Amino acid sequence: MAKLYFKYGTMDASKSADLLMTAHKYENQGKNIICLRSSLDTRTKKDFIESRALTYKHSCFCFDKDTNLFDFINNKNNKKINCILIDEAQFLTKEQVIQLTEIVDFLNIPVICYGLKNSYIKGQLFEGSNALLYFADSIQEIKSVCHFCDNKATMNLRIKNGSPIFDSDTGGTVVIGDTNESEDYFISTCRKHYFKPFD
Ligand SMILES: [Zn+2]
Incomplete structure (x- = not known):
């Protein structure tokens, strides 16, 4: 049975690198994946997922807050999709996270989301992270170290x-x-x- 995964970490925790390595493993086995990321993230070149830690990059589709992700994937489902990888998942809306649960539950495709949990605003989660913590089947922390000391960065x-x-x-x-x-x-x-x- 497919699952919805949320892998969260702070900025610079190598989340995109983890995504790219997962993409590479699937494709090495000849499997078909789809990478998605929010168009809100303007730091990297559109239509690509990149990481400061790797030279490897991967093409992706960009979504905005009005994209229906279930319809988007359902329309591409003529060829078997083995996995969907999403970068900057904190920028998903709650509705889009529910659409991801429908992709998992009704199309039986695993979805792995990478993103931040906490916003910079004291005590406030991102909308996408909040919904993923609520709905994901599996939640995993990608660890990193504090800028100022050796404690874990959260x-x-x-x-x-x-x-x-x-x-x-x-x-x-x-x-x-x-x-x-x-x-x-x-x-x-x-x-x-x-x-x-x-x-
Ligand atoms: Zn510290």
């Missing part, structure tokens, strides 16, 4: 003009930023250093 800290930001300045959880130091960027931290990064 938080995504936003630094803007040198100061930590804990509240939304855009009215939502979605801010596209990179992990390279700049005016507005993100780092992965433990909980202690999320609240007190520069102490």
Whole structure:
């Protein structure tokens, strides 16, 4: 029986690298996969999933918040699909996560979602992550280490003009930023250093 998987980690936890290695293993066995990612993520080239950790990249389809993912996959189901891999799954809507459960339960195709769990906003999950934690059959953490110490990183800290930001300045959880130091960027931290990064 197929399952819905949620593999979550902080920024820079090599989530896309994990996805690409999984894609490579399936394709090495001659299996057919489909990769998807949100069009909200503008950091990488459209229609490709890339990772800073690997030179290998994979073509993908982009979805936005209005894409019906069940219909999208059902229309492609003339050739057997062995697995669906989704990057930046935090940007899924709750409705889209329910569509993924329908792909798993009614089309019997496994779906593996990779994404962030926590937004930078204190105490707030992303809509997609919230729904995946609720609906996924399997939940797995991809671990990484705090920017400041050797504890496990569990938080995504936003630094803007040198100061930590804990509240939304855009009215939502979605801010596209990179992990390279700049005016507005993100780092992965433990909980202690999320609240007190520069102490
Ligand atoms: Zn720390």
